[in-house]
Each structure stands twice: as structure tokens, then as C-alpha cells.
Amino acid sequence: MSETRTPESRPVETWLTDMDGVLVHEEEPIPGAVEFVEALKTSGLGFLVLTNNSIFTPRDLRARLLGSGIDVPEDAIWTSALATAQFLADQRPHGTAYVVGEAGMTTALHDIGYVMTDRDPDYVVLGETRTYSFEAITRAIRLIDGGARFIATNPDPSGPSTSGKLPACGSVAALISTATGRQPYFIGKPNPLMMRSALNRIDAHSETTVMVGDRMDTDIISGLEAGLRTVLVTTGSTHPDEVETFPYRPTRVVDSIADLVALVRPRSEASAPEA
Known part of the structure; x- marks a missing residue:
């Protein structure tokens, strides 16, 4: 009779990690982040840094992380903009889109052969931007009313800044939905499609x-x-006393990314985080 292996006993061959709240706070590195990324790079294991932020290209984000002392290769960064572009390339290759967003989104769409237009586009794609334009939002509403499909990179209602909260993609999507009666398809987390595309x-x-x-x-x-094992670090949005309020649990809860450095081992020695 063969041995039954629980999910927690399987080796870890790939790590996915969020960026903000896990590796950095704004521009400040979280203790242990540098060591964790270096351990990943020397282990030979596959890894990606994930973010719902669609403003920046992977090159931009690599530069931002380097400024915080964290050296992540450009090809190890996966954004909601890249996941959105991949989704659209699979759904409607070489299509057209009207984009409300910045370089992270427009670059990703150009790279898959999409044409940016406000004339009868296949899609309206709403991403993050630091300066949402009422004119651009109005145009998006009219194009969706005219039949364009509504895609948004992520449902986050707000984002942090040094001065406090900023409205984010989810809030603007709600505005457009209220005006059009059409709900967007969100690509980024918590849609597991973001994880699948990263894998x-x-x-x-x-x-x-x-x-x-x-x-x-x-x-x-x-x-x-x-279908992934999950580790919650308590250096970001969810506080330890909030975990029990959710109807699901992570595989493990740790204080910070520093607690995971010792678990990153070469492929031949890879083991699972304890539940």
C-alpha cells in the first residue's frame, strides 16, 4: 500500500510572494526581505513577486525594489497588468482596447500586440493610475454603453500614500458600474486566475x-x-487577531518574512512550511 502524503508534507519547489506588506512598506524594506529574496535566488527554486499594482512595469518595480535594497530580477515580477494582458491575449488575440491606466498596463498590452484606441474597442481596461481623469472615466462609460467589454486589473478599493488613503481601481470600477449597469471582470487577486497565470x-x-x-x-x-499552500505574514494589512474572523485559514501564520528564510532550501532539500 502506497504512503499517503498530505499537502503539507510535499516539497516546496516554487514560491510566490506579494510585494507590499510582505517585502516592503512604501519604500522601506521589511526586515528579512533582502535575506528571503537572496535565499530564493541561490536556492535554484522558481519564484515570482506578485502585485496587484498595475501602474508600473516590471522594470519600474525592479528599480523601486533596488532602491529599497532588494534585488529582484525583472523577469521574477508578475503584475496584474501582465496577468490582464495574458488573459486578453488568450481570449481575443490582437484585439483593441481603451485603457484607463498608466505605463504598466499600456506596455503590457502593446507587448501582446493590442492596439490602443477609443473607436469601438473590444475592451475597456481599467487599471491603476495616480491621476484618474474624469474625462477618461466618462469616455470609458460611453464605450461600455456602446458594447465594449469591461475588464479591470484589481478590485482594491483604496491604496496607501504618505498622506493617507487614495481611491484605487475598485472604487473607480464601482463608479463606472453604477453608471453603466455593467460589472467588470477583475483579473488580479483575489481572482485565482492571477495565481494560475503566475504558475x-x-x-x-x-x-x-x-x-x-x-x-x-x-x-x-x-x-x-x-490549490496552493499559503503563508500569512502579519507585517501588512491583516492583523493576527483578525485571522480567526475569516471562514478559511492559511497553512501557516508567521510574524514576518524573516521567519521563512530558513525554509528556503535548494530543490534537493526542499521541504514544506509546517501548518
Whole structure:
């Protein structure tokens, strides 16, 4: 009779990790983040840094992380903009889109052969931007009323800034939905499609992958629904006393990313985080 292996006993061959709240706070590195990324790079294991932020290209984000002392290769960064572009390339190759967003989104769409237009586009794509334009939002509403399909990169209602909260993609999507009666399809977390696209990007398997995040309602639920083991760090959005209020649990809860450095081992020695 063959031995039955629980999910927690399977080796870890791939790590996915959120960025904000796990590796950095704004521009400040979280203790242990540098060591964790260096351990990943020397281990030979596959890994990606994930973010719902669609403003920046992977090159931009690499520069931002480097400024914080964290050296993540450009090809190890996976954004909601890249996941959105991949989704659209699969759904309607070489299509057209009207984009409300910044370089992270427009660059990703150009790279898959999409044409940016406000004349009868296949899609209206709403991403993050630091300066939402009422004119652009109005145009998006009219195009959706005219039959364009509504896609949004992520449902986050707000984002942090040094001065306090900023309205984010989810809030603007709600405005457009109220005006049009049409709900967007959100690509980023908590949609497990974001995790699946990341796994496909590096030819990884869900059964041997761990997702590290700081939010129960995005990182952990999307990892869980994609079949990954999950680790919640309490350096970001979800506080330790909030974990029990959710109807699902991560595989493990730790204080910070520093607690995971010792668990990153070469492929031949890879082991699972304890539940």
C-alpha cells in the first residue's frame, strides 16, 4: 500500500510572494526581505513577486525594489497588468482596447500586440493610475454603453500614500458600474486566475508551490482557491487577531518574512512550511 502524503508534507519547489506588506512598506524594506529574496535566488527554486499594482512595469518595480535594497530580477515580477494582458491575449488575440491606466498596463498590452484606441474597442481596461481623469472615466462609460467589454486589473478599493488613503481601481470600477449597469471582470487577486497565470509563467505546479501574503481577503484566498499552500505574514494589512474572523485559514501564520528564510532550501532539500 502506497504512503499517503498530505499537502503539507510535499516539497516546496516554487514560491510566490506579494510585494507590499510582505517585502516592503512604501519604500522601506521589511526586515528579512533582502535575506528571503537572496535565499530564493541561490536556492535554484522558481519564484515570482506578485502585485496587484498595475501602474508600473516590471522594470519600474525592479528599480523601486533596488532602491529599497532588494534585488529582484525583472523577469521574477508578475503584475496584474501582465496577468490582464495574458488573459486578453488568450481570449481575443490582437484585439483593441481603451485603457484607463498608466505605463504598466499600456506596455503590457502593446507587448501582446493590442492596439490602443477609443473607436469601438473590444475592451475597456481599467487599471491603476495616480491621476484618474474624469474625462477618461466618462469616455470609458460611453464605450461600455456602446458594447465594449469591461475588464479591470484589481478590485482594491483604496491604496496607501504618505498622506493617507487614495481611491484605487475598485472604487473607480464601482463608479463606472453604477453608471453603466455593467460589472467588470477583475483579473488580479483575489481572482485565482492571477495565481494560475503566475504558475504558468514559470511552469510551476500548484501542489509544490507556496503563496506568501499579508492579506487574507486577497493573497490567502486566491492562493487557497488556486490549490496552493499559503503563508500569512502579519507585517501588512491583516492583523493576527483578525485571522480567526475569516471562514478559511492559511497553512501557516508567521510574524514576518524573516521567519521563512530558513525554509528556503535548494530543490534537493526542499521541504514544506509546517501548518
